[in-house]
Amino acid sequence: MSAVGDWIVVQEEKLKTTEIETEFSLNAQDRCDSCGAQAYIVAKLPTGSLYFCAHHGRKVQEQLQPIALSWHDESHLLNV
Numbered sequence: 001m002s003a004v005g006d007w008i009v010v011q012e013e014k015l016k017t018t019e020i021e022t023e024f025s026l027n028a029q030d031r032c033d034s035c036g037a038q039a040y041i042v043a044k045l046p047t048g049s050l051y052f053c054a055h056h057g058r059k060v061q062e063q064l065q066p067i068a069l070s071w072h073d074e075s076h077l078l079n080v
């Protein structure tokens with residue numbers, strides 16, 4: 001057991017989390033591909049990324065999520 005080793009693992013975990021968060025940071029410039037409202041959901045597909053508002057994201061989630069490489073959903077921020 002090494003306390004330093006544990007500390008390094010913790011720092012690495014923090015780094016990973018930060019990378020994921022900065023990879024997708026949706027803002028007011030990101031618009032739903034269906035209606036042009038602010039995007040809260042990004043579906044990464046082999047053909048490219050699709051942006052959706054919370055409404056359209058949920059509408060297509062069942063179809064798209066199984067084939068998406070990643071599914072990023074920030075719609076919970078709407079309820080804050």
Ligand SMILES: [Zn+2]
Pocket residue numbers: 032033034035036037052053054055056057
């Ligand atoms: Zn929309």
